[in-house]
Each structure stands twice: as structure tokens, then as C-alpha cells.
Amino acid sequence: MEQSNMKMCSKHKLEIVLVDLEAKVAQEDRYLCVRCIIERMNKKKMNMIDETKNLIKEMKMTEQNQKFEDNKKRLDNFKIVGQLLRDLKQNIDSIFDKIFNNIQSKLSQIQSDIENIESQTIIFNFEVDIERLSQYQEQQINSQSIQAIEDDHKFIEQIQKQLSSFINSQQYNKLMNNQIIFVNEIVAQDLQTNEQPNEMIKAQDYKTPALKLICEEHTKEIIMFNLNVNSNQQPKMACVKCIQQYPASYTPLEELISQWDQYQKRNQAYSNEIQKTRSVMQQKILKVIQDIKLQNDQIFDDLIQSLNNQQQSIEHMNQNQINGKSFYQLTSNQINEILIQLSQIDKFKSHKDQKSNIEKIDKIFYSDLRSRLEHLIQYQQINAQRINYxxxxxxxxxxxxxxxxxxxxxxxxxxxxxxxxxxxxxxxxxxxxxxxxxxxxxxxxxxxxxxxxxxxxxxxxxxxxxxxxxxxxxxxxxxxxxxxxxxxxxxxxxYLKFQQFLEFDQMLNLIKELKEQISLSNNEQLIINQQNEEQKQQLELLKKNQNQYQNEIQVLTSLNEKMKKEMEEQINHKNQDNKKLKEKIESIQKENSKQKNQFENDLRILNQTNEQINKENLELKNQIKVKDEDFQELKTKSSQQQKLLTFSQTHKHSNCQVTQNGKTVQNGKYCLCDQVIPKNGFTLFAFKIIELSSRCFIGIGMREIIQKNNYDGDVTYGYGSYTIGSNQYCFSHHDKDKDAKALSFDFTVNDIIMVEVDIQNKYIKWTKKQSNQSFTLQIDTTYDLYPCVWAMSGSKIEIQDIRI
Structure with missing residues (x-):
């Protein structure tokens, strides 16, 4: 390879930066550029620095446009809320101006009356003044004062009506009925981490991507970065010499920028989520502010100003974020912070801390707003109570x-x-x-x-x-x-809940009284036991005295024998004394025996009394238990029977209309229920008067007799029913003395009439639930009896559930 070719990588056309001296490596593979080093390190997610710059530029522009659109929408939303609040404020101002003008005119009128009174001269007319003096002493007030007080009351009522008109105003209702003031926009965040292949390399970009920063130790450009958390000795930013001197797993500049770009995107997503959460919370606060009835302009201004300050704070934080700068414009300290953040195992720990701090600040802000709103609600409740009428x-x-x-x-x-x-x-x-x-x-x-x-x-x-x-x-x-x-x-x-609470309280008091009775019986038992202990102690004391007397007798006997031996000449004289002493001892013994018998008799009586009290306590507990079981059984049977009780579709007059699954009947005359009244125990059911015409009767009837009259008969003597009417009259099938007599109570619409029937004891009892009025009749149990009603046209009766 020539000298000029040795400076360039034949594969990637980049500058040679390293030479591999490993003996096993082929000669053509010894000269390595940055791309070759990356391939040797099995790093795949790499881009050229210029390509990374373009990607960062596109990302910045996209984020800027997205932020611009989001802030524009938020601005429009706040403008809408501000306009609604201004309209409401204008309406409030007009109302208060009218009230203040009326008050000012009233004050002027009163001030004018005061001046006229002060300017008037008192004129005395004895005859006229005597008449007025007598009226003044009787009433202590004149008609003019009464008229002035009435005028003042009317004036105050007019002010209250003007204040209430604010709550019913169109502006207030429009603001309160806006369920969605802010439109939540879903910002799609592209967090794809797929590999973006971009292997296009310009022929003229021969230099390895590097930062403008210089290594302090070797005075070379920074081309690699160490993201290993545990490698404290190796430098975080490495040049070519650092890579040779400190072998480690380094990250090239292109990959570092890519990781930083992904971190920024995810950080932006987290930031948007925080801002969205805060925005939703502020929307809820604004909704609460809209729901309560504001009456003070300063409160409106303070709340809006606080929210605007929060929005400005959010915008200010967005402007101060570090991702607003290019990576090449960052200082060494900022890059070190980025490297420390990217080298952490939890790269978003700082973000979580930031989120936690923001949540704490927001919590304080929301707490302050909540306290102000609570104060406002209390103030409004006072105003509402003033004009509640x-x-x-x-x-x-x-x-x-x-x-x-x-x-x-x-x-x-x-x-x-x-x-x-x-x-x-x-x-x-x-x-x-x-x-x-x-x-x-x-x-x-x-x-x-x-x-x-x-x-x-x-x-x-x-x-x-x-x-x-x-x-x-x-x-x-x-x-x-x-x-x-x-x-x-x-x-x-x-206010049925109050009544239920009182009834529940009464039951608790009843249970408390039973417990007190049981406790009182236990206390009496303890007292008896204490008395028994005292009697036993006295008995032990008597036994001890008896033993002491026996010891004395033994001493006297031995002394007597000794005296016989020593004083034989005085035996005759002492015999009499001995007899007397013996009689005395026998008397003492008899007395002791008598006292012992008496105490044993008293103890036996106390034990018998104790056993009798124990039996009575046991019987009382059994009675309470039986009554409780009877009550539970009655509750269960009454509840079951009441749920099954229905008006009959067949055993009724033809004009009767049975609806609601047999629970309601109207019009017609006789209408019987399907369920027969049991022979054992007593039965409880109830009817509620829904509508009432001139005549309506409630009670029980004999189906065999009523059926013979085609359910069209009367309710009087001999017609097979026992009923009471809404006009206080009662009717009996077999007792003429109590038939068609005004002996019961009246009832009307919405009254609930409870009916209690006991076949064994042969009576029926009606009770009006609202007033607890009751009436009882004796009944004939020859035939089977059924719950029934007799209603004229226009009456409507419903079977009512009973809660025991």
C-alpha cells in the first residue's frame, strides 16, 4: 500500500486512525478507520455526524412546530375562559352598580328626612298632644315608624332578589354548563428505536467525526465516549490516544448523538405528560371555580392571575430546557452532565426527581387554591342561607x-x-x-x-x-x-334518614337497657356472693372461738385434777364449784351449738336465695333469647310473606285493575290477595294509599262468602270482611256492636296502613305508620281469611314492603 493510500480506508474512504498489531490479523485489515473500529466493536446503531446533524435539525423543527401549535390551542382555550369570566364579571358589576345606586338613593332619602326632622320646630297643642300621648303609651310606636320598617324590609328583599338573579344569569349558566373548556389534544410522540440505516457517505467527508473539544492529556480531538458507570478511572471523553491507553467499551460520537436524541424525545414525552397532567388538574380547578358562585371581582382576578403565572412558569421552563441548543453549542460542563445522565442505569432519574419537585410545588399551589375555594364556599353558603326563602x-x-x-x-x-x-x-x-x-x-x-x-x-x-x-x-x-x-x-x-337514625338510636337504647338489666342482675349476684363470704368468715370465727373454749376447758380439767391430788381435804368444798363450772361450760357449749345451728340455717337460706336468683337470671336470659329468636323469625316470615303477597287477578271485581305484577290495584270494589293468612302465629302486611276517592276500605275477607256475592257486596255485617274506612268507620262480619261505627282512625293519600292478624287469638289490628294510631277488632276464623281491599273508582292502593 502506498503512503498516500495508507492514510485512507479502502473500504469506507475515511481517515486511518488505528493500526491493529495482532499477528493473526491479515495485512489489509490492520489499518482501521472509525467505521472499522465500530464494526470491530459490533456497534450497529451508528450514523455520520453530518447525518446526525440533519436529523437533529429536523427533530428540532418538528418539536418547535408542535409546541407552537399546542401553545396556540392552549392560548385559544384560555381566551375563551377569560371571555366567559369577563362577561360574568360585567354582569356582576352591573348588578352591584344597581344595588349601590339603590342604596345611595335610599341613603340620600334617609339623610334628607333627618335634615327635615332637625329643621322642624316642635309645636305644642295640648288637646291634640294628649290624644297622641295616650296612643304612644299604649303602642310605644306610631304608624309612620311601622311604615318605615316595612319599606326597609321591602328594600332588603329587593336587594336579595337582585343578588339571586346573578346565580340565574345567562352568563353564569353558560360558564357552569361548559363541561369541556379545554380541548385535550393527543400529541403523538414517535419513540421508535428501530435502526435508521443511513450509510450514504460523501466522498469529500474523509475526516472521522469529532468534537471541537481537545483531550487535555493528549491534545487530540474527542472522538469516543465512555458510558460505563463502573469505569471511574477511564476518561468519559476519549481521543485516539485515550482509546489505546485505556481499553474499554467506548461509544462513537454518532451513536452518542443518537442516544442523546432518543433521550431528548423520551424526555420531551415525559415532560409533555407532566404538562398534560398539570393542565388537566388546572382544568379541574377551573371547573370547580366555575361551579361555585363567585361574588367578588378580586377573587376572579387573583385566581386567573395565579393560573396565568403557572402557565408562564410552564412556558419559561420549556424555554430553559437544555434540548433547545445544538449539541455542538454545548459547553464542556453541559456535555459532562449529559454523559453522566446517559451513563446512569436509570437515565430518567433526574427527570423523575424533577417531576417529583414539580408535583410538590403544584401540591402547595393546589393546596393554597383549595383553601381559598373552601373559604369562598363557606361565604356562599352564608349568602345562600340568607336568601333561601x-x-x-x-x-x-x-x-x-x-x-x-x-x-x-x-x-x-x-x-x-x-x-x-x-x-x-x-x-x-x-x-x-x-x-x-x-x-x-x-x-x-x-x-x-x-x-x-x-x-x-x-x-x-x-x-x-x-x-x-x-x-x-x-x-x-x-x-x-x-x-x-x-x-x-x-x-x-x-328527611327519612333522620327518622331512620332515630329509630336505630331507639333500638340501641333498648339493647342498652337490656344490657343494664343483665348487668344489674350480675351486680346483685356479686353482692349476694360477698354476703356469703362474710357469713363464711363469721362462721370460721365462731369455729375458732369454739376451739378456744375447748382448749380452755381442757386446761381447767387438768387444773381440776391437779387440785384434787394436792387438795384432797378441800374436795367437798370444791365439788360445788366444779359443778357450777361444769354447768357454765355446758351452757357455753349449748350457746355455741345454738349459734352454730343458727348460722348454718342462715347460710342455707342465703344459698337457696342465691340459687333462686341464678334461676331467675337464667330464665331472664332464656326469655331474651326466645324473644330475639321470635323477633328474627317474625322478621324473616313477614319479609318473605310481604314479598310474595300480591293482588289476585281472578278473585276480584271485574272493574278492578291489578298492575305492577300484582302489587297495585285501582277502581272496582272487592279485590283479594292470592295468599291465605296462616293459621299459626300472627301475620303482618301493609297497604299504601296512592290515590283516594270518596270511599276506600282495608282489611281481611272470607273468600267463600265474598265470592258468592261476585265480589260486589258491601263491607258491613254479614258480607264476610273485617275492614276500616278512610272516614274512621270500622266494619265487622259477625259483631253488630262494632259494625259501621266511627271507632278507628282516618287515613288519606300517602298513608301506610299496617295490618296485623292473629288467627289463634282471633283478632285483627290496623296501625297507621305515620302517627302510630291503631285499632283492633275480634274476628271469626271459621273460614280461611285473605288480605283484601274495597275501593271505589278513583282510588289506588299499593302493597307496601315492611322493614322490621
């Missing part, structure tokens, strides 16, 4: 009460006491109804509102009792009583 849709009852109040004020002028009584009751009714409307704003805060709920129910019940007494004296109270009953039923239905 104007916003109520269901205020028909209030209007009826107002009309009744006006009519009452116009009538019965002479009877002032009765009129005042009526006005007081109407006003009390109005206060109770208005108070109940507030439950719609605080129903979820159960712990805070349960006391008000109980109080409202008690006041309604008390007022109903008062009205029921007043109706007997004056029929004018009937309308108030009916309206209050309708409202009471609606009140119970609207």
Missing part, C-alpha cells in the same frame, strides 16, 4: 299560610282575642315551616342537625294537638290543620 321551589304551603294570615287579619275585628290567638298559631306554623326549609342546606351534617330535627317534630306534634283542640271550637282551624298534616307527611318523607 326566595330560592325555595316548593313554597306552596308558605303561600297558603300567608293568604290565610291576610284573610284572618281582615276578618273578626271585634273578636280581638280569638283573632290574636289565630294569628299567633299561624305565625308559629309559618315559623316551623320556614325553619324546616333550612334542613336542605345542612342535611348531610347529621350530628349538628339531629337536635333541630327532633325539636321540629315535637313542635309540629304539639301544634297539631293545639289545632285539634281548636278545631272543636272554630272550624276555621281545619284548613290550617290539613295544611300542617300535609306538610308533616312531606317533612317525614323528605
Amino acid at each position: 326566595l330560592l325555595m321551589n316548593d313554597n306552596k304551603v308558605i303561600h297558603e299560610i300567608d293568604n290565610l294570615l291576610k284573610s284572618t287579619q281582615q276578618e273578626d275585628v271585634d273578636n280581638k282575642e280569638e283573632t290574636a290567638d289565630i294569628l299567633q298559631i299561624i305565625e308559629k306554623t309559618r315559623q316551623i315551616m320556614e325553619q324546616s326549609f333550612n334542613f336542605q342546606f345542612s342535611q348531610k351534617i347529621l350530628d349538628e342537625n339531629i337536635g333541630q330535627y327532633k325539636k321540629a317534630k315535637e313542635e309540629i306534634q304539639n301544634l297539631r294537638q293545639i289545632l285539634s283542640l281548636k278545631i272543636e271550637k272554630c272550624q276555621r282551624f281545619q284548613q290550617i290543620f290539613n295544611e300542617l298534616n300535609n306538610y308533616s307527611e312531606k317533612f317525614v318523607q323528605d
Whole structure:
């Protein structure tokens, strides 16, 4: 090979940079260019530096265009939101300007009245002033003051209506109904890592691709890079000499640029994902801001400014990203940072750290926004409670009460006491109804509102009792009583969860009382046991005393024998003493024996009492267990029977219409259920009044007798049924004394009538669920009995499930 040809690679037409001195290598394969080195190192994903420059340039332009389009769309979206907010702000400004103008005119009028009063001279007219003085002492207020107060109230109500018009404005509804303000664009990221073959080499590009940086050790151009994390001794950037001096797995410049390009693409994809997540979060925040009812211009400006600052921060971060520069324009420190990042096992660790920091910053920002929004919601709830009476849709009852109040004020002028009584009751009714409307704003805060709920129910019940007494004296109270009953039923239905909570609380109290009774019995048992222990201790003490007495007797006996031996001459004198002593000892022994018997008798009585108490406790526990089992069995049977209970399609009058799978019947006369009432135990079922005409009866019937009359018979004596009517009348098949008598309770639409039947004890019991009113009749059980209803045209009755 000639000297000129030795400088060029015959295969790749590139400059020779290395010579392979391995003996096994052929002579023509000893001279190596950069391409040859790459092939020897089995590196395939390589491109020429100029080709890489073109690819980087195309990538930069594509990214720039994509960013331009994305930011343009984001700008349009924010412009739409800004326009909506400006329209809403303009509407708010106009409303507040009207309110301020009205207030200013009102202030001017009041100030003018004050000046006129101050400028007026007091004129005394004794005769006229005496009349006014008597009226002033009686009423303490004149008609002018009353008129001024009423005018002020009307003015305040007008302001409240103007404030409520903001919530119902077209601009506000348009902003709140926009479910999608920002359009999420899916940016397709091309992350393909397939090999891009580009082997076109210009004939004039003979030089090996290299950076402008010079190796500090060998003063050669940098052509290779070390990406091995564990190779701390080898240089990260290598020239030809470094490759020879420090053997390692090096990466050529073209491959390094390719890896850097792929890293930038993936980094951009991660960055876009972060920005997209942040953008979605900000969209949600804006949606929340739209949902709540803003009333302050400064809050609008602050929120929009905060979001704009965040968007500017995002744009500023995009502009400061390192991938905005060409790789050849980077400094040595920046390249070292890139090499360290690319040599890491987890190349995106820094990106993850950056993402974590951004999420922390965003979390603080969102927390601040959330606190401001919570404060705004609290402020709006206060305003909503102030004008809740104007916003109520269901205020028909209030209007009826107002009309009744006006009519009452116009009538019965002479009877002032009765009129005042009526006005007081109407006003009390109005206060109770208005108070109940507030439950719609605080129903979820159960712990805070349960006391008000109980109080409202008690006041309604008390007022109903008062009205029921007043109706007997004056029929004018009937309308108030009916309206209050309708409202009471609606009140119970609207706040059923409160009632369920109270019923559950009552059950817990009942269980607590049973537990207390059991605990009390256990305490009594403990007391008895303590008394037994004390008696045993006393018995032990008596035994100890008895032993002590026996020891003394032994001592005395031995002393007596000794004295006999020593003093034989005094035996006669001592015999008497010994007899007395013996009698005394016998008396003591008898007394001890008597006390012992007495204590044993007392102990036996205590043991018997203890056993009796234990038996009673056991019987009480068994009774509780039996009642619990009976209750569970009743619950299961009633639930099963109630689910199976249906109106019959055959055993009914021809005009009866049975619908909803046999659960509802309307029109016609008699309609029996398919299921017979069991002979054992008692049966519980319920009917709900959906619609009510002039006549409607509920109860049980004998199918054999009713069928003979073609289900067209009456409900009175001898027609085979036991029923009650909506007009308080009851009817009996066999008892004339209680047939067609006004002995039961009345019921109307939406009332639920529960029916309890006990065949063995021969009775039927009706109970109105809403008021717990009940009525009982004795029944004849000769025939099989079936649940039945008797309804005129226009009545509709439904089988109701019972929750026990």
C-alpha cells in the first residue's frame, strides 16, 4: 500500500486512525478507520455526524412546530375562559352598580328626612298632644315608624332578589354548563428505536467525526465516549490516544448523538405528560371555580392571575430546557452532565426527581387554591342561607299560610282575642315551616342537625294537638290543620334518614337497657356472693372461738385434777364449784351449738336465695333469647310473606285493575290477595294509599262468602270482611256492636296502613305508620281469611314492603 493510500480506508474512504498489531490479523485489515473500529466493536446503531446533524435539525423543527401549535390551542382555550369570566364579571358589576345606586338613593332619602326632622320646630297643642300621648303609651310606636320598617324590609328583599338573579344569569349558566373548556389534544410522540440505516457517505467527508473539544492529556480531538458507570478511572471523553491507553467499551460520537436524541424525545414525552397532567388538574380547578358562585371581582382576578403565572412558569421552563441548543453549542460542563445522565442505569432519574419537585410545588399551589375555594364556599353558603326563602321551589304551603294570615287579619275585628290567638298559631306554623326549609342546606351534617330535627317534630306534634283542640271550637282551624298534616307527611318523607337514625338510636337504647338489666342482675349476684363470704368468715370465727373454749376447758380439767391430788381435804368444798363450772361450760357449749345451728340455717337460706336468683337470671336470659329468636323469625316470615303477597287477578271485581305484577290495584270494589293468612302465629302486611276517592276500605275477607256475592257486596255485617274506612268507620262480619261505627282512625293519600292478624287469638289490628294510631277488632276464623281491599273508582292502593 502506498503512503498516500495508507492514510485512507479502502473500504469506507475515511481517515486511518488505528493500526491493529495482532499477528493473526491479515495485512489489509490492520489499518482501521472509525467505521472499522465500530464494526470491530459490533456497534450497529451508528450514523455520520453530518447525518446526525440533519436529523437533529429536523427533530428540532418538528418539536418547535408542535409546541407552537399546542401553545396556540392552549392560548385559544384560555381566551375563551377569560371571555366567559369577563362577561360574568360585567354582569356582576352591573348588578352591584344597581344595588349601590339603590342604596345611595335610599341613603340620600334617609339623610334628607333627618335634615327635615332637625329643621322642624316642635309645636305644642295640648288637646291634640294628649290624644297622641295616650296612643304612644299604649303602642310605644306610631304608624309612620311601622311604615318605615316595612319599606326597609321591602328594600332588603329587593336587594336579595337582585343578588339571586346573578346565580340565574345567562352568563353564569353558560360558564357552569361548559363541561369541556379545554380541548385535550393527543400529541403523538414517535419513540421508535428501530435502526435508521443511513450509510450514504460523501466522498469529500474523509475526516472521522469529532468534537471541537481537545483531550487535555493528549491534545487530540474527542472522538469516543465512555458510558460505563463502573469505569471511574477511564476518561468519559476519549481521543485516539485515550482509546489505546485505556481499553474499554467506548461509544462513537454518532451513536452518542443518537442516544442523546432518543433521550431528548423520551424526555420531551415525559415532560409533555407532566404538562398534560398539570393542565388537566388546572382544568379541574377551573371547573370547580366555575361551579361555585363567585361574588367578588378580586377573587376572579387573583385566581386567573395565579393560573396565568403557572402557565408562564410552564412556558419559561420549556424555554430553559437544555434540548433547545445544538449539541455542538454545548459547553464542556453541559456535555459532562449529559454523559453522566446517559451513563446512569436509570437515565430518567433526574427527570423523575424533577417531576417529583414539580408535583410538590403544584401540591402547595393546589393546596393554597383549595383553601381559598373552601373559604369562598363557606361565604356562599352564608349568602345562600340568607336568601333561601326566595330560592325555595316548593313554597306552596308558605303561600297558603300567608293568604290565610291576610284573610284572618281582615276578618273578626271585634273578636280581638280569638283573632290574636289565630294569628299567633299561624305565625308559629309559618315559623316551623320556614325553619324546616333550612334542613336542605345542612342535611348531610347529621350530628349538628339531629337536635333541630327532633325539636321540629315535637313542635309540629304539639301544634297539631293545639289545632285539634281548636278545631272543636272554630272550624276555621281545619284548613290550617290539613295544611300542617300535609306538610308533616312531606317533612317525614323528605328527611327519612333522620327518622331512620332515630329509630336505630331507639333500638340501641333498648339493647342498652337490656344490657343494664343483665348487668344489674350480675351486680346483685356479686353482692349476694360477698354476703356469703362474710357469713363464711363469721362462721370460721365462731369455729375458732369454739376451739378456744375447748382448749380452755381442757386446761381447767387438768387444773381440776391437779387440785384434787394436792387438795384432797378441800374436795367437798370444791365439788360445788366444779359443778357450777361444769354447768357454765355446758351452757357455753349449748350457746355455741345454738349459734352454730343458727348460722348454718342462715347460710342455707342465703344459698337457696342465691340459687333462686341464678334461676331467675337464667330464665331472664332464656326469655331474651326466645324473644330475639321470635323477633328474627317474625322478621324473616313477614319479609318473605310481604314479598310474595300480591293482588289476585281472578278473585276480584271485574272493574278492578291489578298492575305492577300484582302489587297495585285501582277502581272496582272487592279485590283479594292470592295468599291465605296462616293459621299459626300472627301475620303482618301493609297497604299504601296512592290515590283516594270518596270511599276506600282495608282489611281481611272470607273468600267463600265474598265470592258468592261476585265480589260486589258491601263491607258491613254479614258480607264476610273485617275492614276500616278512610272516614274512621270500622266494619265487622259477625259483631253488630262494632259494625259501621266511627271507632278507628282516618287515613288519606300517602298513608301506610299496617295490618296485623292473629288467627289463634282471633283478632285483627290496623296501625297507621305515620302517627302510630291503631285499632283492633275480634274476628271469626271459621273460614280461611285473605288480605283484601274495597275501593271505589278513583282510588289506588299499593302493597307496601315492611322493614322490621
